[in-house]
Structure formats: structure tokens, C-alpha cells
Amino acid sequence: MIMGNIDNANFLFIERKFTQAIAEYIQILDDEPTNLIALNNIGYALTKIKKFEDALEYYEKSLRINPDDQIVLVNKISLFRKTGRINDAIKICNKILDVKPDELIVLYHKLRLLKKLNKYKESNEICNKILGVYPNNIEIQNELIK
Numbered sequence: 001m002i003m004g005n006i007d008n009a010n011f012l013f014i015e016r017k018f019t020q021a022i023a024e025y026i027q028i029l030d031d032e033p034t035n036l037i038a039l040n041n042i043g044y045a046l047t048k049i050k051k052f053e054d055a056l057e058y059y060e061k062s063l064r065i066n067p068d069d070q071i072v073l074v075n076k077i078s079l080f081r082k083t084g085r086i087n088d089a090i091k092i093c094n095k096i097l098d099v100k101p102d103e104l105i106v107l108y109h110k111l112r113l114l115k116k117l118n119k120y121k122e123s124n125e126i127c128n129k130i131l132g133v134y135p136n137n138i139e140i141q142n143e144l145i146k
Helices: 002-014 018-031 036-048 052-065 070-082 086-099 104-116 120-133 138-143
Strands: none
Touching (some): 052 070, 070 104, 120 138
């Protein structure tokens, strides 16, 4: 029963019917309050409809259950970037990169955050690190500050 609700909620989410998806995920949480998929996806859906504080609450609930959930941490980085909490986002990036220094999605987020702080030398260092793995990545090449 629960998995069917997850499938339906995920379908609604993919269809960008975020409010309906949230309602489905909340029903799942009524039966299973620690369902990490529902908690994270509610947070993500709330971010999409710009309810950032509510989204943060769901990410925090999820992280109390699984503090090292990288998907939730990356979503939280993105939320902080969107809401101007750049230093908070960088702290999360650094926490992840301390354990996984080559985590490309986190490196990408960090380089964009550093650019927002006008820390171009540091952002370029990350660009070059990523280009060492993906030398033909046009998006990263375009991030380099000349």
C-alpha cells in the first residue's frame, strides 16, 4: 500500500503537480513518519513552490533520522543557495567534501557558491579539478573566470 502511494506521489511530482504530490507524501508519513523518501521529496517539492522554510523543516526531519544522507544534504545546499544563505551552504559542502573530496555534484555547488562570494580563484580551482575528470564539460568550462 505504501509503495503505491510513493509511486503515485512520485508521478505527481514528475508531472510538476507539487501540491498534490506533497499531499500524497504526507499521507505516507501518516503511516510511516520516518519514510526518508517522503520526507526528502516533500522538502524538494516545497522548494519548487518556494516554501523554503517549510522545505527546510522536512530536510531537518530527514537528517535527524539519517544525518549523512547526501541527497538531502545536497538539496539543503541548493535551498540555502536559493535563499542567500551562502555560508551555510558552503559549510555543508565542506562537510561532505571532507569525507568525499571528489564528489562532483558538491564540487559544482561549491564553485557556484564561491563565485557568488566573488572568490574566483577558489572557484577556478574547483573548475579545474572537475575538468580533470571531465575535460570536455562545456558547462564547467563556461564557469571558469578568465
